[in-house]
Every structure is written in structure tokens, then in C-alpha cells.
Amino acid sequence: MFKIVQAEWLAPKVRRLMVEAPRVARRHQPGHFVIVRVHEEGERIPLTIADSDAGHGTITLIVQVVGATTERLCGLEAGEGISNVAGPLGRPTDIEYVGHAVLVGGGVGTAVIYPQAAALREVGNRVTAVIGGRSREYVILEAELAQCCDDVFPCTDDGSYGYHGFVTGWLKDLIDDTGDVGLVLTAGPVPMMRAVAEVTRPHGIRTIASLNPIMVDGTGMCGGCRVTVDGQMKFACVDGPEFDAHTVDFAGLTDRLTTYRNQEQLAWNRLHETALGDHSRGAHCQMSGLEAAAPV
Amino acid sequence: MPALKPSERMKIPRQRMPEREADERRTAFIEVNRGYTSQAAVTESMRCLQCKDAKCIAGCPVGIDIPAFVDAIARDDLPAAADILFADNVLPGITGRVCPQETQCEEVCVRAKKGDPVGIGYLERYVADWAREHRRELFDPPPPSGRRVAIVGSGPGGLTCAGELSKRGHAVTVFEALHRPGGVLVYGIPEFRLPNAIVDAEVETLRRRGVEIVTDVIIGQTYTIRELMRTEGFDAVFIANGAGLPIFQGIPGENLKGVYSANEFLTRVNLMGAYRGEESDTPVLTSTRTVVCGGGNTAMDAVRTSRRLGADPATLVYRRSRREMPARAEEVKHAEEEGVVFEVLCNPVEILADENGWVRATRCIRMELGEPDASGRRRPVPIPGSEFDIPCQIFIQAIGTRANPLLTQTTPGLNTNKWGNIIVDENNMTSIPGVFAGGDIVRGGATVILAMGDGKRAAAAIDAYLRNGE
Ligand SMILES: Cc1cc2nc3c(=O)[nH]c(=O)nc-3n(C[C@H](O)[C@H](O)[C@H](O)COP(=O)(O)OP(=O)(O)OC[C@H]3O[C@@H](n4cnc5c(N)ncnc54)[C@H](O)[C@@H]3O)c2cc1C
Ligand SMILES: Cc1cc2nc3c(=O)[nH]c(=O)nc-3n(C[C@H](O)[C@H](O)[C@H](O)COP(=O)(O)OP(=O)(O)OC[C@H]3O[C@@H](n4cnc5c(N)ncnc54)[C@H](O)[C@@H]3O)c2cc1C
Ligand code: SF4
Ligand code: SF4
Ligand code: FES
Numbered sequence: 001m002f003k004i005v006q007a008e009w010l011a012p013k014v015r016r017l018m019v020e021a022p023r024v025a026r027r028h029q030p031g032h033f034v035i036v037r038v039h040e041e042g043e044r045i046p047l048t049i050a051d052s053d054a055g056h057g058t059i060t061l062i063v064q065v066v067g068a069t070t071e072r073l074c075g076l077e078a079g080e081g082i083s084n085v086a087g088p089l090g091r092p093t094d095i096e097y098v099g100h101a102v103l104v105g106g107g108v109g110t111a112v113i114y115p116q117a118a119a120l121r122e123v124g125n126r127v128t129a130v131i132g133g134r135s136r137e138y139v140i141l142e143a144e145l146a147q148c149c150d151d152v153f154p155c156t157d158d159g160s161y162g163y164h165g166f167v168t169g170w171l172k173d174l175i176d177d178t179g180d181v182g183l184v185l186t187a188g189p190v191p192m193m194r195a196v197a198e199v200t201r202p203h204g205i206r207t208i209a210s211l212n213p214i215m216v217d218g219t220g221m222c223g224g225c226r227v228t229v230d231g232q233m234k235f236a237c238v239d240g241p242e243f244d245a246h247t248v249d250f251a252g253l254t255d256r257l258t259t260y261r262n263q264e265q266l267a268w269n270r271l272h273e274t275a276l277g278d279h280s281r282g283a284h285c286q287m288s289g290l291e292a293a294a295p296v
Numbered sequence: 297m298p299a300l301k302p303s304e305r306m307k308i309p310r311q312r313m314p315e316r317e318a319d320e321r322r323t324a325f326i327e328v329n330r331g332y333t334s335q336a337a338v339t340e341s342m343r344c345l346q347c348k349d350a351k352c353i354a355g356c357p358v359g360i361d362i363p364a365f366v367d368a369i370a371r372d373d374l375p376a377a378a379d380i381l382f383a384d385n386v387l388p389g390i391t392g393r394v395c396p397q398e399t400q401c402e403e404v405c406v407r408a409k410k411g412d413p414v415g416i417g418y419l420e421r422y423v424a425d426w427a428r429e430h431r432r433e434l435f436d437p438p439p440p441s442g443r444r445v446a447i448v449g450s451g452p453g454g455l456t457c458a459g460e461l462s463k464r465g466h467a468v469t470v471f472e473a474l475h476r477p478g479g480v481l482v483y484g485i486p487e488f489r490l491p492n493a494i495v496d497a498e499v500e501t502l503r504r505r506g507v508e509i510v511t512d513v514i515i516g517q518t519y520t521i522r523e524l525m526r527t528e529g530f531d532a533v534f535i536a537n538g539a540g541l542p543i544f545q546g547i548p549g550e551n552l553k554g555v556y557s558a559n560e561f562l563t564r565v566n567l568m569g570a571y572r573g574e575e576s577d578t579p580v581l582t583s584t585r586t587v588v589c590g591g592g593n594t595a596m597d598a599v600r601t602s603r604r605l606g607a608d609p610a611t612l613v614y615r616r617s618r619r620e621m622p623a624r625a626e627e628v629k630h631a632e633e634e635g636v637v638f639e640v641l642c643n644p645v646e647i648l649a650d651e652n653g654w655v656r657a658t659r660c661i662r663m664e665l666g667e668p669d670a671s672g673r674r675r676p677v678p679i680p681g682s683e684f685d686i687p688c689q690i691f692i693q694a695i696g697t698r699a700n701p702l703l704t705q706t707t708p709g710l711n712t713n714k715w716g717n718i719i720v721d722e723n724n725m726t727s728i729p730g731v732f733a734g735g736d737i738v739r740g741g742a743t744v745i746l747a748m749g750d751g752k753r754a755a756a757a758i759d760a761y762l763r764n765g766e
Contacts, residue, residue, distance in 0.1 A: 023518050041576060042577050043578040068577060086475070086513070086518075087512075216560060216563055216568070216578075219473045220700050222557060222559045222563050223542040223557040223559065223560055224556075233546075238702055252551050256553060258553070
């Protein structure tokens with residue numbers, strides 16, 4: 001059992017969990033993820049490590065409710081436990097000096113860029129974060145990012161907070177205005193990452209996307225997480241999950257993510273028949289999954 | 297009972313393994329083989345000629361004293377049979393079920409020269425099953441050596457090494473990446489061949505002997521090998537992290553929805569319990585028509601599993617002829633009885649999609665056997681213009697695996713060959729002193745018993761290394 005020491009809602013359907021996992025915490029680097037199994041009959045799902053504290057032996061996960069497993073996980077309170085947490089997995093982010101690094105996060109993708117921001121700043125970069133949400137309440141980690149970025153620009157689809165529009169709109173202007181962007185890192189819904197890649201492509205700015213294909217083991221054994229990058233088959237859990245966004249086949253990734261849509265809907269229905277209680281805080285699941293949760 | 301004369305022994309026919317009917321098992325995940333009755337076991341054991349120079353022993357990679365344990369069955373002394381078996385094999389309930397006996401112990405049994413060999417595997421299973429039900433081993437723990445050994449991976453190689461080292465008094469910790477110990481035994485080989493409960497029971501026996509098993513730890517990521525030796529206080533390491541990455545053919549359509557590697561398909565079904573349908577949170581696609589590509593045990597398991605999940609037809613496509621199939625003979629026979637369709641001398645060239653990106657058919661080409669290749673088998677060559685389509689909604693690739701790089705790439709100084717497999721000496725020691733390796737990561741995809749043989753040999757070498765600093 002991996003004990004949850006702290007749990008809070010960051011936004012509707014987005015929960016921050018601090019979990020005791022000392023072995024993972026001591027090795028965590030930005031870009032790493034864990035595979036979590038909530039209960040003994042549960043499925044294995046990948047989640048990014050948003051933060052860690054090696055001294056206290058804890059890691060932080062930021063989880064968005066998109067289906068049965070994430071809903072179960074988000075229903076847990078401090079003091080309760082998670083059956084399995086394995087990691088850290090994946091290759092860490094390449095952290096190097098580029099001058100000006102821009103991080104573009106959408107929805108829970110912001111959890112991926114948060115540790116990257118701190119590490120990029122540490123090696124002397126100017127770091128700008130552009131973070132998006134559907135409306136004000138969906139913009140997460142702004143205060144935390146402000147601690148380790150030179151600038152943080154929130155964007156909302158409905159204009160209820162920050163820039164009125166998609167993160168890509170802001171990014172375009174930022175690139176034109178500053179002219180010194182050396183690297184863009186992006187994490188979030190697939191359509192958003194794809195759009196970010198199209199914004200930076202004409203400028204030739206190195207752009208790295210953190211991909212989120214369906215995973216099972218997370219150790220290279222199953223091949224379920226395969227993605228096409230530069231025409232080659234890659235396993236995201238061992239070769240990634242970060243890849244050059246200009247060479248990723250985003251259409252293929254989007255399509256494969258829909259493989260289990262029917263089964264996921266059934267699992268969701270089953271979970272709700274067997275009444276979970278009020279853990280979801282009345283939050284209503286949308287089966288369109290991550291795409292629906294953040295702006296493009 | 298008076299001892300039988302050899303001529304009398306020679307007259308006894310090989311006892312058949314009782315099986316569930318093919319009709320019953322086509323949809324069920326219960327074990328196909330039911331195991332010998334005690335009468336059948338005793339009769340079978342009397343077929344053994346108790347050879348002085350028993351060739352069968354050398355045919356067994358862990359060197360079980362086969363005539364001795366078979367004789368104990370004949371005398372109906374099962375405690376003695378179990379003692380003999382466990383002395384050389386810490387996982388007999390597993391090997392008795394999945395060893396390719398026909399190419400190991402039974403191949404060299406003298407009785408195979410004229411007729412059927414002694415049913416060594418079946419007898420081994422019989423004794424192991426008896427021991428599991430009737431015996432709680434009381435261990436006389438050996439005096440602790442004060443030395444600690446880390447084992448990477450809890451497949452048959454790792455578990456065997458752990459068992460052998462604990463017998464010698466060393467403190468053993470097994471690190472396993474997944475949430476459940478057993479390796480391929482639990483995620484790959486299906487319930488109907490090797491129930492996971494049997495693996496759990498054999499793992500439990502090791503735990504009772506003091507072997508510590510820590511799951512959810514990925515060596516190379518959670519700890520490096522160097523850390524295990526330098527800061528975590530281990531005096532030696534045995535690496536048995538298995539084969540790993542599934543190979544795809546590189547044909548068009550392999551990323552379509554409905555294409556699996558056998559590892560993914562079997563892991564979803566076996567390890568994650570998707571065969572239990574709604575009781576499991578992990579989904580798996582099922583279909584009316586499935587094509588599986590390959591001819592080994594993995595392909596056979598995938599196609600028989602598909603069949604049980606409703607595929608009709610479940611078709612196996614293999615590029616050589618039936619004779620060259622590397623799968624155990626029993627699996628091929630069982631697959632056939634269960635109605636699996638065999639398309640041999642045939643190879644997929646493309647997986648075709650419907651308008652929504654789902655698999656709709658496999659395009660294959662007929663093959664013929666040409667000149668022998670490096671493996672000595674005649675090389676299959678495509679027959680131009682012989683393409684044809686097999687309609688299907690699921691395509692499963694089962695053509696093998698390549699070495700998993702997670703551990704090797706974070707272990708400087710660990711020598712690997714051009715395929716990424718770890719290079720070891722005759723004692724299974726790697727290029728790093730005190731670090732040993734065995735099983736599929738050394739051999740490429742091999743067998744349970746060869747991995748166990750490596751585990752056993754490495755345990756002896758680790759013991760010597762720890763005692764003499766060799
Ligand atoms: C490397 C990586 C890091 C991730 N980090 C985070 C994170 O920090 N926070 C977060 O909220 N989400 C993260 N995700 C996505 C998260 O894994 C999925 O949202 C989760 O698995 C959905 O499970 P579910 O049962 O709740 O939903 P389901 O109803 O099963 O599925 C909803 C959608 O989630 C995706 N999905 C389903 N199963 C998996 C799976 N086993 N692996 C990956 N995606 C799946 C599919 O697109 C699916 O349509 C990450 C994914 C990857 C690959
Ligand atoms: C479907 C299938 C059917 C088979 N059927 C048969 C059969 O009938 N008879 C037969 O003899 N052989 C069979 N085989 C082959 C046999 O299973 C393997 O040769 C054998 O399991 C190899 O044992 P191993 O100990 O080397 O590794 P594995 O059994 O592969 O175990 C390796 C373990 O290490 C873990 N691991 C991997 N990387 C790490 C890491 N970095 N840190 C920690 N842990 C790690 C893995 O999760 C796994 O649990 C079959 C194989 C498959 C896939
Ligand atoms: S372990 Fe395998 S090879 Fe050895 S005796 Fe048993 S069945 Fe034969
Ligand atoms: S070779 Fe065959 S007959 Fe001889 S001892 Fe071994 S099992 Fe018995
Ligand atoms: S998740 Fe299985 S290989 Fe990547």
C-alpha cells in the first residue's frame with residue numbers, strides 16, 4: 001500500500017494527491033511518470049510525477065477524472081492507500097541551457113511542465129509558462145509556476161481569466177514579440193500539442209511534446225504504447241514519453257487512444273451503478289476524455 | 297510389491313494425461329490437463345527402467361534425480377519423491393506443466409528409442425501437486441551467511457536463483473517491476489495451461505523460506521545496479537529481467553486499432569484478468585475473427601486464448617511448415633483439437649483497415665521452403681502473386697521479442713552482444729564482478745527450464761563468489 005498523505009481538489013475534476021513513495025521520490029527527475037494501480041483488481045494507468053520530496057519520501061500526482069480508474073483514484077482521501085505505485089518510469093526531460101524556454105501546458109498537462117520549469121530555470125534559462133484551461137477554475141498550478149518561472153500567462157477559452165483564447169494564440173505572439181525562444185515543451189490534450197507543433201514549425205524552434213498513449217506495463221514489455229515518430233515505431237514508455245513534436249504522428253496517436261471507448265463507457269456505467277458515493281463531488285464524467293478538458 | 301523385471305516394465309503402455317474435452321475448454325480458462333490419478337502415476341512410474349547411467353538426468357537443465365523420484369512414486373512414498381524433486385527444482389509444479397519435455401528429459405530417456413519415453417513431466421507435476429496440497433514444508437533454515445544478494449526479475453530464472461541461494465543461507469531480495477511476481481509465468485502463459493494460483497503457491501513457498509520479494513521496483517530506473525552494490529548493501533546481483541520488447545514485422549497497418557503484440561494481449565487477459573470480463577477494470581478487445589502470426593508457444597497461447605474469448609475462426613499464420621513450429625507438441629495438438637485454423641507456409645504482408653481505422657483483414661502471401669538458412673531450417677521464400685486476404689478484426693503479432701534496454705542502458709560496464717543480450721561467462725558472471733545474469737536476457741527468448749538452469753548455475757557461482765571472493 002502506498003499511503004496518501006494529502007489530497008485536495010485543484011479544479012473541478014482535478015485532484016492533487018501527495019503519496020508516500022520514497023523509492024520513487026529519491027530518483028524522480030522532470031519528465032518521469034509512475035504506473036499506478038488503485039486497488040487489487042484495478043487497471044494499471046500512467047501518471048506524471050508533478051513534484052517530489054525526497055526528504056519526506058513523497059511524490060505529487062495531479063489527476064483529472066476522465067473515466068472509471070481516475071474517478072476511483074480521485075475519490076480517495078488522505079490516510080487511504082493506493083495498491084501499487086511503480087516508477088519512476090520513462091526518460092527524463094533533457095534539461096539544458098537554451099536561453100529562453102517556453103512551456104505550454106493544457107489542463108493536467110500543466111502537471112508535466114511544472115517540474116520541467118523549475119529544472120530549466122535552475123540551469124539559467126529564462127522560463128515562460130503558458131497555461132490553458134476552459135475557464136478560470138480549470139487553470140491549475142499558476143501560483144506554483146510563478147515561483148519558478150519568469151512569466152506565467154494563463155489563457156482561458158471563455159475569457160473568464162487571463163488571455164481570452166487558446167494557448168497557441170498566446171504562444172504565436174510570444175514567439176513574434178520576443179524572437180528568442182530556443183525551446184518549447186508542451187504537454188496536454190493531443191490536439192493542443194499538435195497545434196503547438198504547427199505554431200513552432202515555421203520558426204524551426206525545437207519543440208518537445210509529452211505523449212500520452214495507452215500503457216499497460218510501462219517497462220517496454222507490451223508494445224501497447226507504440227507511437228510513430230519520424231516514420232519509426234517507438235515505445236513511449238521506454239523511448240519517451242517525450243518526443244520531437246515536429247515528427248510525431250499525432251493523428252495516429254489520437255486514433256489509437258479511442259481503442260477502448262466502448263469498454264471505458266461500460267466501466268464508467270458499472271462504477272456508477274455500484275454507487276461510489278459523493279467522491280466525484282458531483283463532477284460529471286465526459287467520455288471524450290482528455291481532449292474535452294482543456295483548450296486547443 | 298515385488299520389483300518388476302525390465303521386460304515387464306517394457307510392456308506397460310504410457311499412461312495418458314486426462315484432459316478436459318475440447319468442447320468444454322473452447323470457452324473456458326480452466327486447466328486443460330487434469331493431472332494423473334495416483335493409480336496412473338504409479339503405473340507410469342513402473343515404466344522407468346531405473347537405468348544405472350540415467351541419460352534423462354543430463355537432459356534436465358536443473359539435473360533432477362529422475363530415476364530416484366520416479367522410484368519413490370512407484371513405492372508410493374510421495375514425501376520422499378517430493379524431497380528428491382525439491383532438492384533440485386524449486387518450481388516443479390511449473391516445469392511439470394510447461395517444460396518442453398519432448399526436447400529435454402524425455403527426448404533422451406532410453407525408452408524413447410523404442411516407443412514412448414517415461415512421462416517424466418506428468419509425474420513431476422503429480423508429485424508437485426501432491427506436495428502443494430499435503431505438505432507444509434518445515435524448513436530448517438541454514439545458518440545465515442551474513443551476505444545479501446539482489447535479484448532482478450521474478451520470472452523462473454530469478455525465482456530459482458533466489459530459492460537456491462536461500463538454501464545456502466544468503467539473504468535474498470527479489471525486485472520485480474510489475475505488481476505481481478512470476479514473470480512470463482503470470483503475465484504470458486494462460487490459466488488453462490498454468491493457473492496463476494500455482495505460481496502464487498510456489499512463490500509463497502519461497503517466501504516461507506525467507507526470500508523477500510519487492511514489487512513495483514524497476515532496476516535501472518528505481519535503483520541502478522551500481523546503487524544496489526554500493527549503497528543498498530548487496531554483495532552480489534543476479535539479473536533475470538527476461539526478454540522484453542515485442543518485435544513487430546514492420547508491415548503497413550501495425551498501428552491500427554485491433555493490432556496487438558501477443559505480450560500485450562496476454563498481459564491484459566492473464567495478468568490483468570480481462571478474461572473475467574466485467575470483473576476486471578482492464579479492457580481487452582474481442583472479436584469474431586482473429587489472426588495470430590507466429591509458430592511458438594507465445595503464438596499458440598495467443599490463438600488459444602482468442603478462441604476462448606470467442607474468435608471463430610481463430611487462425612494461426614506461420615511462415616514455415618508445421619514441422620518447424622517451435623511450440624511444444626502438446627500445445628499444437630491442443631490448439632488443433634480446439635478448432636484453431638492453421639495457415640502454414642504463409643506470411644502477413646499488410647494489415648488492412650476499414651474506414652474508421654479498425655482492422656478488417658490480414659493480407660498474406662504464400663511461402664515455399666527454399667535452401668537451409670543459418671538456423672539449419674529451410675528458409676521460407678514468398679511465392680510471387682499468391683497474396684490473399686483473411687478477414688479479421690484482431691491481429692496479434694507473436695514473432696518474438698528483443699532485449700529490454702531499460703536496465704542495460706543504465707549499467708555502464710555491462711557488456712551486451714549486438715542484440716542487446718547480456719554476455720556471461722561459464723559461471724553466468726557478467727563483465728561486472730559480482731553481477732551475474734541468466735534466462736531470456738542472456739539467451740534471447742528461450743524456455744522456463746533453461747532460465748531455471750541458469751538461475752541454479754548462477755546461485756552456485758554466487759555462493760562460491762561470496763564465500764571465496766572468487
Ligand atoms: C506518460 C503519461 C502520463 C500521464 N500523466 C497524467 C497525469 O499526470 N494526470 C492525468 O490526469 N492523466 C495523465 N495521463 C493520462 C491518464 O493515464 C489517463 O487519463 C487514465 O489512464 C485514464 O483512465 P480512466 O480509467 O480513468 O479512464 P478511461 O475511461 O479508461 O479512459 C479515458 C481516456 O484515457 C485514456 N486512457 C485510458 N486508459 C489509459 C491507460 N492505461 N494509459 C494511458 N491512457 C489511457 C484514453 O484516451 C481513454 O479514452 C498520462 C498518460 C501518460 C501515457
Ligand atoms: C506466452 C508465452 C508462453 C511461453 N510458453 C512456454 C512454455 O510453455 N514452456 C517454456 O519452457 N517456455 C515458455 N515460454 C518462454 C518462457 O516463459 C521464458 O523463456 C522464461 O519465462 C524466461 O524466464 P526469465 O526468468 O528469464 O524471465 P521472465 O519470465 O521474462 O521474467 C522476467 C521478470 O523480470 C521483470 N523485469 C523486467 N525488467 C525488470 C527490471 N528492470 N527490474 C525489475 N524487474 C524487471 C519482468 O517484469 C518479469 O517479471 C513462453 C513465453 C511466453 C511469452
Ligand atoms: S524440469 Fe523439465 S527437463 Fe527437468 S525433469 Fe522436469 S520436465 Fe524434465
Ligand atoms: S532414461 Fe528413462 S527409463 Fe532410464 S531412468 Fe531415465 S526415465 Fe527411467
Ligand atoms: S506500456 Fe507496455 S511497452 Fe510501453
